[in-house]
Every structure is written in C-alpha cells, then in structure tokens.
Amino acid sequence: MKRFEYFEPATLAEAAGLMHAANAQVLAGGTDLLVEIKEQLRRVERVVNIKRIPEIGGLSYDAREGLRIGALVTAREIEVSPVVQEKYASLAQSARELGSIQVRNRATIVGNVCRASPSADTLPPLIADGAQVRIFGERGERVVALEEFFTGPGRTVLGPGELVTEILVPPPAPRTGKVYIKHGRRKAMELATVGVAVSMTLSRDVRIVLGAVAPTPIRARQAEGLLQGMKLTSELIAKAAEAAEAESRPISNVRASAGYRRDMVRVLTRRALAQAVKCC
C-alpha cells in the first residue's frame, strides 16, 4: 500500500478539522477505501479513522422516531437485526446481498451512502423508506433527505470537512410492504446490474427507486403517480412498470447493455410492486 498519514481523532470536531487537508479520506469500514488505495484508483495522502469517536452512535429503533443507523454500523449488523428484518425488510435484504459476510462485517451503511455508487445496494431501499442523513460540519449540523444527497457517481452534497454521522429512517406506517430486488449475473459477490426498491403503504403512498440505471439512484415518479390512491390491478402494475422503464437512463457497461437494463427495470418493477402488494 502507498504511504499515508494516519489519524485516529477522538471527536467529530477533530475529525472534521483533519479532513481539510488535500487528499484526506475518512476510514470507517475501509472495504472500498483500501482497495482504491491499493489499486491507485484514488490518491490518498491522509487517512482519518473515525472508529474511535465515542459521539458516533450505533443502531437503535424507536417506534416514534424510527431507525437510527450510526456511521459505524456495519452491513452485517443491518442484515441480522431482527427489528430491521421486521420493519425495514427491503433494507435488510439489500444488506444481505452486499459483498460477502467478511466484507459485510467491515463495510458500513453510511460508507455505502457516502461512496455514492449508482449501483450501491442499500441506497434504493433507504430512499424508498424516506431516509435522511445527519451531517456534522464545523459550522453546525444539517439534515438532508437522502434523495437530495447524491449529485452524480461518487459525488454528494458533502462539503469539505463535513461528515455523515447517522442515517434516520422513519418508522413504517401500518400495512406497508417493502421489497428490494437485485439483478446480477450471479447470486453472490456481485454488483447490481439493476436494483429496484418499492415501499408501499396500502392505498396511500408508494415509492419506487431504481438503482444502477442513472448517475444516482432515482425515484420513478411517473410510475409512482400512476399508482397513487388507485386499486393495484395487474394491468395498472404493468403500466407503472413501463413508466419506470421510460424514466430510467442507463448506460451500457461491462455488466450489461443499456437496452437490457431498461428491459430489466420494467420486469423487476412489475415483480417488486406485485410482491409489495402482498406484503401490505
């Protein structure tokens, strides 16, 4: 590995100060960062390990406030948490499909968010569930809807010295169905070719989020609009799936062609909606 300066700040303020240097990177799980350093995909001169900061909280659930996912909570913790499995089923499913158990024991959900990969598995379910991120900065704290957080592949609204400290996910309304379907070439150790998340509260609200088919995860708002307040017949679901296909903007790359991805958006949106109805 290339040499870097290494720090273990004890407070968020100290960590934020250290992040002002050129080519400084936060280390939480490290499962992306260390690969990028080794393969020289990213120039890193300073690594700021935030794992020794006591202010950063863990995983907790409250019936009024919902789920809090602190910056050090791993994908594996989300995968095996009974409360996440029960109330945030699509998030638990997406965590289960991320890398291997070894990777999930290190990789953090906040890291998956900050890395802002268009194909990141946990992002569509989090956006479908209306998640927000809490951001620490030297001039104060701010809370941003996750949907507004991403500005492009690997890009977010985070400014210099800002750190995401936790993700907040509201509690589910009664009769809410949540589904995440990942499409890949194999079952394990795979990046999503297409990911579709649906969160649906019966006859009230439905959100459809598409992963890996645009520069950031996107809401399929036209498709959602067709379903709002309607009885979900299979004809209507098929129409919404076509609308979602039209809203996707995929590229062709080594994993799939744009045309194939568009087809899969339609198929998976239809399946996800049909499954979510049954869970409501």
Add this chain to the structure above:
Amino acid sequence: MLLKLKLNGQARELAVEPYRSLLDVLRNEAGLTGTKKGCDVGDCGACTVLVDGKPVNSCLMLGVEARGCEVLTIEGLGAPGRLHALQESFVQHGGAQCGFCTPGMVMMAKALLDENPRPTEDEVRFAIAGNICRCTGYTKIVEAILHASDRNQR
C-alpha cells in the same frame, strides 16, 4: 506505531506502519504465513481471519485497526497432531486440493459453526460465498463443514 493485540490467545506487541494491512502484518511482522494472500482486494476470502470472533478479510483492514482486538488465525485453531474438528474433517473429506483457499475456508467455517452449530447445506454455501476455491468445485468443502457440524452435536 506500536500495535498491541491478542493473537491466537497470546498478548503480542508489534511495531507496524499504519499503511500495512492486517494481512501483511500477520504474515510479515508476526511471521504467521498460514493466512494466505490471494487477490488482496476482498474478493477471494483466502485471507479470512476472525477479529473479536467475526470473520473478516484481513487484506481489507489496516493492521493498526486491530489494536486491542483478539485475532484468531489458522495457526491458533489447531496444530499437527491436535487438529481442530474442522481441519480433521477437511482432511477426511478431501476438502483441500491445492490448499491455498483452505485456511480462509476453515476460518469462515469456524465462524459459521460458532454462530450456527447445525447449519443446512444452503446456510453453509451462503456463508462461504466470499471464499473462492478453484480446485474442488466446493462439494467436498461443503461436505467437510457439514460433517464437522454433525460432530459438534455429539
């Protein structure tokens, strides 16, 4: 930096650079070469060790991050003449051919059986999804792990 940790049950102090992976620290500074370096980017699982009981890719962790942790490598599991049940079972079932993936497989299997002493075949295959073997086709490895789990029960 000085790295203090518990390595295979023994307190150790190692002088390490912060930009060394735990894998390199284990193989070079600690002289434990049982843990293998395959891909070095978290894809192959050959470097799997247990940190505070949890299986991780030691290539995706800095050595200094193991400060104050308990690290278990294949050398801490058993030794010639007193093999761990899993090692014994891998030998009996032909779960190793070239042997390069074996330490990582055995450590991952140990983590699985610690958490779930009686896994189904599907659970075994799910657990070792991050461990690549290019020789055996996995069948004998899965059999070896299932057999060891049966023995755990008796």
